[in-house]
Amino acid sequence: MEEKYIEEVYERYSKVIQRICYLQLGSVSDADDVLQETLVKFFTSGKSFIDEEHEKAWLIRVAINKCKDMRKSFWRKNIQPITETNAVFEMSEQMEVVEAIIGLPAKYKNVIFLYYYEGYSASEIATILEVKESTVYSNIDRARKKLKKSLGEDMYEETF
Amino acid sequence: MKKHFKAAMDQIEPNGSSLDNIKTKVREAEENPKKYTISKYKRVIKISTLIAATITITFGLGFVSEPIAQAVSSLPLIGETLNDFYVAYEEKHGNTDLLPDQEQIQESGVVVSDQGIDCEMLGAYNYHNGTIGVFFQYSGDVGEIKDYEPNFEFYIGDSPHNEVQLLPGTHYSEEEIDGKYVGTIQLEFEGAETMETLPITFTSLGGVQGEWHFDVPIGEDPAYTDLGGEEYTKGDVTVTFDSLYQEGDTSIIYCDAITYNPNNDEGDVAFTLTLKDDQGEKIDIETIDSWYNGGQSKPNTKESNATRYYTFEITLAEPIPADCEYITADVSVTFVSGETVTLPTITLDI
Numbered sequence: 001m002e003e004k005y006i007e008e009v010y011e012r013y014s015k016v017i018q019r020i021c022y023l024q025l026g027s028v029s030d031a032d033d034v035l036q037e038t039l040v041k042f043f044t045s046g047k048s049f050i051d052e053e054h055e056k057a058w059l060i061r062v063a064i065n066k067c068k069d070m071r072k073s074f075w076r077k078n079i080q081p082i083t084e085t086n087a088v089f090e091m092s093e094q095m096e097v098v099e100a101i102i103g104l105p106a107k108y109k110n111v112i113f114l115y116y117y118e119g120y121s122a123s124e125i126a127t128i129l130e131v132k133e134s135t136v137y138s139n140i141d142r143a144r145k146k147l148k149k150s151l152g153e154d155m156y157e158e159t160f
Numbered sequence: 161m162k163k164h165f166k167a168a169m170d171q172i173e174p175n176g177s178s179l180d181n182i183k184t185k186v187r188e189a190e191e192n193p194k195k196y197t198i199s200k201y202k203r204v205i206k207i208s209t210l211i212a213a214t215i216t217i218t219f220g221l222g223f224v225s226e227p228i229a230q231a232v233s234s235l236p237l238i239g240e241t242l243n244d245f246y247v248a249y250e251e252k253h254g255n256t257d258l259l260p261d262q263e264q265i266q267e268s269g270v271v272v273s274d275q276g277i278d279c280e281m282l283g284a285y286n287y288h289n290g291t292i293g294v295f296f297q298y299s300g301d302v303g304e305i306k307d308y309e310p311n312f313e314f315y316i317g318d319s320p321h322n323e324v325q326l327l328p329g330t331h332y333s334e335e336e337i338d339g340k341y342v343g344t345i346q347l348e349f350e351g352a353e354t355m356e357t358l359p360i361t362f363t364s365l366g367g368v369q370g371e372w373h374f375d376v377p378i379g380e381d382p383a384y385t386d387l388g389g390e391e392y393t394k395g396d397v398t399v400t401f402d403s404l405y406q407e408g409d410t411s412i413i414y415c416d417a418i419t420y421n422p423n424n425d426e427g428d429v430a431f432t433l434t435l436k437d438d439q440g441e442k443i444d445i446e447t448i449d450s451w452y453n454g455g456q457s458k459p460n461t462k463e464s465n466a467t468r469y470y471t472f473e474i475t476l477a478e479p480i481p482a483d484c485e486y487i488t489a490d491v492s493v494t495f496v497s498g499e500t501v502t503l504p505t506i507t508l509d510i
Contacts (some may be wrong), residue, residue, distance in 0.1 A: 101165070158163060160163055
């Protein structure tokens with residue numbers, strides 16, 4: 001496989017994978033591990049795709065599944081690594097927002113990221129996550145309510 | 161001005177070495193394809209082949225070796241169905257990482273019929289003694305089947321009113337296999353680790369409302385040995401050995417510790433652990449991963465801030481010998497102040 005192709009794919013998708021994984025795992029290093037696993041899986045699976053959107057959706061789903069796999073270990077629940085490497089943000093408000101989103105249940109984090117950051121529609125998110133469209137809407141709604149409560153109205157208004 | 165969420169996300173970048181690591185791993189995969197292409201479903205197919213081969217051997221030679229006999233007896237009824245399911249699942253999801261190995265599945269075979277639909281509980285599994293999963297299939301007078309979503313609804317518990325609250329790790333999937341709909345549900349909920357029978361009721365299958373109730377026996381994950389969970393305390397230190405995980409060449413001990421240190425601003429404490437087998441031989445430790453819950457979710461009091469909860473995942477360099485009946489653990493904890501607490505030797509039956 002040509003290095004140039006690997007670099008192109010990496011350039012195209014690494015950030016979105018890293019970001020969604022960071023929200024899932026709350027750790028830069030864990031997100032980085034999943035990013036690498038996901039792209040290695042992509043390059044070695046030999047899978048073909050209809051178009052770039054199909055390719056991207058597959059990568060996001062694989063990354064989310066790998067995050068679940070990392071999280072599902074009974075022993076990793078609700079505890080933080082001692083040698084944690086968290087992201088550093090320019091403004092304390094940004095850190096507060098990210099921490100609030102990381103604190104949400106996984107299904108809420110996924111829809112928030114895909115809806116507000118990636119700009120997917122609820123229908124597209126339903127296809128990516130393999131859930132009902134109505135579930136996506138209800139999860140967005142519940143996530144908003146939780147964030148309003150944790151961040152407060154003013155901060156929430158500046159969040160999305 | 162950018163909104164906070166977008167601005168924050170824009171700042172998260174992959175590690176600079178990620179691309180090089182990916183290139184290296186892809187290169188390794190090209191040079192050693194086996195290492196990267198044996199996915200779980202292929203392992204399942206391998207077992208299936210063994211089953212077929214074994215039947216031939218059984219008829220031809222009249223005997224079957226012990227390991228193969230175990231494979232035959234493990235999933236004689238649902239092996240083929242699961243193989244097909246795993247293949248379809250991988251095609252859709254890109255991997256089968258969330259599905260269990262077949263060896264972990266306990267066959268069931270109970271069928272419940274309602275509204276012209278037969279639902280068969282194929283099997284169940286218990287992963288890490290805390291995540292419960294079931295495989296089932298249904299067929300009959302199904303209604304409209306939609307792609308990209310599970311065409312079933314269910315609740316866990318004795319009634320919809322006493323429904324168990326599922327945790328985010330729960331997920332499900334469904335595939336059509338030879339005209340039947342095969343589904344899997346992996347469940348995470350409080351109390352799953354102590355559950356012996358899973359009460360699950362489907363309220364909708366294939367778009368048809370009805371009631372299909374099962375009490376599914378849940379075995380323990382065979383890879384785990386309970387280490388008792390007894391608390392060993394000395395001074396301000398409490399240690400609990402929870403379980404031993406042994407599968408293939410992997411041996412991991414899970415344990416927890418609680419320390420009380422009113423001067424917690426001084427930093428973390430240092431743990432020292434020595435393990436020996438029942439012959440007094442030292443058991444080498446490869447790595448110790450550790451985490452602490454600093455009590456963020458607890459009241460912000462001096463008392464709670466001084467108490468720290470640690471969890472350790474201790475990976476051994478070699479598996480513990482099969483004939484070893486117990487191991488011993490010597491634990492000492494040194495606080496930043498220099499004070500060291502050494503617990504009496506702990507004996508753990510395995």
